[in-house]
Amino acid sequence: MTNQLRALSAIRLSVRTDETTSPSRQRAANSNEAARRGAVIVGEAEDLDVSATKTTPFNRPELGAWLARPDDFDMIIWWRMDRAVRSMADMAELGRWAKDHGKLLVFAEGPGGSPLELDMRTVSPVSELIMMMLAFSAQMEALAIKERVTGAQAALRTQGRYSGGLAPYGYEKIKNPDGEGFKLAPDPEAVKVLSGIIRDVLDGQSLTAVAMALNEDGVPVPRDYQAIKAGREPGGTRRGHKIERFRWTAGTLSKVLRSSALMGYRIHQGKPVRDRDGNPVLIGEPVLTREEFSVLQDHLSTLTPQKNRTRKDTQAVLLGVAKCRGCGGNLYLSKRAGGSDYNCRATARGDRCPSPAGIRADWLEKYVEEELLARIGGMQMTKVITHKGYDPTPELREVEEELRALYADKESRKSRTGRMIWQEEVDALERRAEALEATPRTEVRTEVVETGETYASFWARHDAAGRRQLLLDAGARVTVAKGRSGGGAERLNGPDPARLAFTIGMHADPYAAALEAVEEEERASRFA
Incomplete structure (x- = not known):
């Protein structure tokens, strides 16, 4: 047998x-x-x-x-x-x-x-x-098949019609209102997710932190979202008899956020599809304007592995705000029996402070709150709105890269049809480059507008992290001198006013100070 x-x-x-x-x-x-x-x-x-x-x-x-x-x-x-x-x-x-x-x-x-x-x-x-x-x-x-599909898809793409494949995240397939076939249009549900992602990134969250939050909330990755919308099972990696679903990563987010498809551009093999005049062919209504996309790209380009890692937050309202008068270093929140204090930790960072300061946290936080609200509590908060204007340079750079790639690809076009298509692509890009070179650059413009909320109301409705950010944004600083030996008078009457000095609006880079403060706290905590 x-x-x-x-x-x-x-x-x-x-x-x-x-x-x-x-x-x-x-x-x-x-x-x-x-x-x-x-x-x-x-x-x-x-x-x-x-x-x-x-x-x-x-x-x-x-x-x-x-x-x-x-x-x-x-x-x-x-x-x-x-x-x-x-x-x-x-x-x-x-x-x-x-x-x-x-x-x-x-x-x-x-x-x-x-x-x-x-x-x-x-x-x-x-x-x-x-x-x-x-x-x-x-x-x-x-x-x-390749020749037929390539020719048919190229024709559809230059007409702005949907040529098949995975739609860019944020868009969905709809019937073409201008004729046969289909087009792409913003997908309201995906745009809502995208808007939240962009808001969190521009607010300073790292790509890793945003990806973790999306995974915790069960938000499907782009390819799974498309599958679910089409009534199919989402994908994943098979591990024996188990399927592990795809997850958001910092790399996935970066790919989505850096795609010109967010401006409504039709993308093919990572590059915008262009019409015979070299203008980008549009999918439809863009998710982001050119100015909004530029702001996002500028922000993404500033991210580094160090800045992009997730940090542990702190409940110290005055971290980066409270300074030791003896050495100029930050004061850090320390827990003790019955309460907490702000103390100088110069020795933890390898320095020697001639007069290390220390003070009860509730005293110092009350003092800063009273000083802040007395000085600017009734004032309207403002925000700076930046109008990017228009700079043709980024798109001109894209066109230049595409032209370089096309010229390098010339010898690979063996057939007469291939050479004809190559020449049409080159001519279109040349016309677009000429138009961009003739387009003037408009300068960036900023304006300061009131938010409709006072500093006092903002302070009242926010927690420690929100209040600390307000102090940093306002350029607030409080210096604390070393107290007298014994401190009996302070225990009875509160802090000596001569030890404290509060200033506001005099410090150029509160964000750098905040980052430095967090880094110092992390270093100091290892020696505390």
Whole structure:
């Protein structure tokens, strides 16, 4: 009695949305073929969103891992030849591997729809000939499909129509109001998520912190959001019998926030699609204006790994505000039995303070609150609004990069049609560059406007972190001198006014002071 053959079911899909070659259809065909042969399926290699023209069987995530352990199965079953390879070179490599390891390659639907097997367990010139003939056919089909799809999609893109594929995050497919086919338009639900992300990033949160919050709230990543909207299962990485869903990362956020699609540009292979005059082809209504996008990019470009890491917050209202008069360093909040104090920690940072200050936290915080509200409590708070104006330089730089890439690509256009398309793309970019070079730059303009809220009302409705930020924004500072020995009078009557001095609006960079204060607190806490 012969042993039952062990089969590996291989599934591949270039585009997850392609229903004609869906994983379920391939899985069913492979299972039926295994049953017909009396084989048992011992595993499945499912590679989704993986192109056979761009990857060999050996560098696909799941199939490659199975091919590295050939002793675990006797045959591989695919639905059709094009699920396995689309080039003669890849088929030759797969055939050599199958011959070396004595494997049976099976296709549930061969030419004419009947099953086809390539038995590489024994030397068979006929099997090798059939294998290469079919691989040649698959390669020719792939080239024909590529030419048809490339031409059709290029035409659709230059018309502003949706050409298929994953829509940029923040947009959804709608019926084209101007004619046939579909277009893209802002997706209200995704735009709401995007607006929250951009607000948090511009408010100073790190990309890592924003990503963690999105994951905690169960917000799906862009590709999963599209799948859910289309009624499909979201993706993930298979770990044995468990699927781990994709998660937001700082890299994912950066890719979304840096895409020109936010300005409504149609993007292809990472670059804006342009019309015959070189103007960016628009998807539809933009999520961000050019000015808003520029502000976001300027902010993202300032982020560094050090600035972008998540910091532990503190409940010290006066961190970065309270200073020791003896050495000029920050005072830090220290807990003690029955309360807390602000103390100089010069020794923790390797310095020596000639007159280290220390004072009860409730006394100092009350003093600062009274001084702040007495001086500016009734005043209206203001904010600075920056109008970016218009600078054609960023887009001109983009056009320049695209032109450089196109000129470098000229020799690869072998056909007359390819050279014609190349010339049209170059002419369009040249016209756009000429227009941008003639566009004057308008200067940045700022204005100060009242928020409609007083400092006193803002102070009353905020917690320690909000109050500390208000003090820093206002440039507030309080210096504390060392108290007298014993301190009996202070215990009875409160702090000596001569020890305290409050100033406001005299410090140019409160944000730098706040960052320095947090860093010093972190260093000092290791020695406290």
